[in-house]
Every structure is written in C-alpha cells, then in structure tokens.
Amino acid sequence: MSTDRRVLVHTDRAALAAAAAERFVSTMSELLAERPVVHIVLTGGSVGIDVLAAIAAHPDRDRLDWTRVHAWWGDERWVPTGHPDRNERQAREALLDAVVIPSANIHPFPAPDEGLDLEAAARRYDDELRAAGGGTYPSFAITFLGVGPDGHIASLFPELPGPTVAEPGAIAVHDSPKPPPQRLSLTLPLINSSERVWLVLAGADKAAALGLALAGAAVADVPVAGVLGQRRTLFLVDEAASAEVPAALIAPTSYWTGAMDQPDWAP
Numbered sequence: 704m705s706t707d708r709r710v711l712v713h714t715d716r717a718a719l720a721a722a723a724a725e726r727f728v729s730t731m732s733e734l735l736a737e738r739p740v741v742h743i744v745l746t747g748g749s750v751g752i753d754v755l756a757a758i759a760a761h762p763d764r765d766r767l768d769w770t771r772v773h774a775w776w777g778d779e780r781w782v783p784t785g786h787p788d789r790n791e792r793q794a795r796e797a798l799l800d801a802v803v804i805p806s807a808n809i810h811p812f813p814a815p816d817e818g819l820d821l822e823a824a825a826r827r828y829d830d831e832l833r834a835a836g837g838g839t840y841p842s843f844a845i846t847f848l849g850v851g852p853d854g855h856i857a858s859l860f861p862e863l864p865g866p867t868v869a870e871p872g873a874i875a876v877h878d879s880p881k882p883p884p885q886r887l888s889l890t891l892p893l894i895n896s897s898e899r900v901w902l903v904l905a906g907a908d909k910a911a912a913l914g915l916a917l918a919g920a921a922v923a924d925v926p927v928a929g930v931l932g933q934r935r936t937l938f939l940v941d942e943a944a945s946a947e948v949p950a951a952l953i954a955p956t957s958y959w960t961g962a963m964d965q966p967d968w969a970p
C-alpha cells in the first residue's frame with residue numbers, strides 16, 4: 704500500500720469534473736490495453752454524478768471498450784428500484800445508459816422491492832462481489848468516492864459502526880444521519896483494497912472535513928481520514944474545498960495539466 708495522498712486543486716466544480724473525466728479516460732485506456740477486464744467502483748453524490756456526466760461528454764468516451772468494464776457501487780440508498788435518489792439510477796442516467804456496457808457488467812446493490820431485508824441485501828452484494836472475484840473480492844482498478852460535509856464516504860458515517868468495520872465486504876447501514884436512514888455500503892478495508900481511490904469533492908462546506916482528514920483525524924470521527932488506496936489516493940477538489948489543505952500536499956500543476964512523466968506522479 705502506498706501512503707502517498709495528493710490533492711489536485713481545480714478552479715471550480717466544472718473544471719474538477721472535466722479533469723477527473725480526462726484522468727479516467729486516459730487511465731482506463733491504459734488499463735484496458737493491459738488487462739482483459741477492469742473493475743471500477745462508482746459513487747453517488749453531487750460531484751460524483753457530475754464526474755460521470757463529464758465522462759459521458761468526453762470525446763474519447765467510446766474509444767474505451769466498455770464491454771470489458773465492470774461497474775460496482777461504493778454505496779446505495781435503500782430506496783426502491785428506479786427511485787430518483789438511487790445512486791444506481793443517477794449513474795445510469797449520467798453515464799451508463801450512454802455507453803455500450805453489457806447489463807451483466809453493471810452491479811447495482813439490491814433494492815428493497817427485491818424482497819430482501821437490508822442485511823440479506825448486503826450479503827447478496829457481498830456474494831456477488833466474491834463470485835466476480837473468483838471466490839475473493841475483485842481487484843478494483845479505480846474507486847470513486849464523494850465526501851460529505853461530515854467527512855462520510857460511501858455510506859460510512861461518523862459515529863456509526865460502519866467506518867471501523869475491520870473486514871472487507873458489503874454491510875447494512877442503519878440510522879444514517881443523511882436520508883434515507885437505511886443504506887448499503889462497502890467497508891473501508893474493501894475500499895482500500897482498490898488500486899486507485901479518487902475522491903471528488905467541491906464546495907466550502909467540504910473544506911473542514913478534508914482538512915481534518917489530511918491532518919490525521921480519527922476514522923470513527925471523520926471516515927474519509929481512513930481512505931488509502933494501494934497505489935494512489937487522489938483528492939480531486941475545487942478551490943473552495945481546498946481551503947484547509949496543507950500546502951505540502953497540493954500537487955504541482957504540471958501533474959494535472961498533463962506532464963505525468965515523473966514516476967512519483969504516475970496515475
């Protein structure tokens with residue numbers, strides 16, 4: 704695991720989404736050239752969906768072989784299939800409906816209308832993950848995460864049991880402070896098994912959570928503090944969200960404007 708975490712600051716939310724889309728398309732192009740299948744994890748949330756829309760709008764979107772991409776989610780809200788609040792529905796509308804990805808490669812969390820209770824739904828998603836990984840979890844090449852103003856990531860909220868679950872897997876989440884109260888989430892150990900974790904956040908209301916996370920806050924209090932990918936952990940932020948980031952962690956502009964030839968900055 705790399706302990707390296709970098710913050711890439713963009714002028715505003717639209718620039719952030721466009722930069723994340725550019726990074727996604729170029730990284731996926733490289734990954735698809737070197738392996739048969741690429742597993743990615745999508746996020747909900749305002750910026751996360753903006754990023755998916757920016758990928759959909761990218762001119763090279765259809766140069767990617769989406770038939771070899773598997774899409775998972777970091778979390779889901781426990782609302783019925785097709786509900787506008789489902790992260791799955793928002794991701795389909797923003798991106799997945801626009802690309803040629805087989806439906807079997809799209810792996811939404813179960814919904815309450817499928818006849819499962821929340822615990823059984825978490826178990827079923829866990830089973831689906833393990834089946835896709837041949838008995839263990841798939842290797843996620845890129846995991847996107849949004850970050851809430853309270854520092855939550857996926858549906859791992861401060862002061863609930865989720866952030867400190869020590870095992871990789873999918874879990875049921877009760878009593879979420881953000882509606883709806885019932886949710887499903889990947890755990891932090893599974894998120895951190897990802898090769899790359901790209902956190903996307905914008906707005907002044909996220910600045911304190913980001914500053915605390917990078918200053919080493921406790922995971923139970925600020926869950927985003929516990930995020931660390933195996934190869935690279937990038938925070939793609941706008942200027943407002945970067946207000947409390949230590950200057951030493953802000954990456955040089957050469958990194959995000961294209962000069963990625965320095966080994967330390969490889970995506």
Ligand SMILES: O=C1O[C@H](COP(=O)(O)O)[C@@H](O)[C@H](O)[C@H]1O
Pocket residue numbers: 746747748749750751777778779780790848849850851852856857858881
């Ligand atoms: O409810 C959720 O919120 C977070 C953050 O959302 P944002 O709108 O503040 O960016 C998101 O990461 C998560 O997937 C979603 O379920």
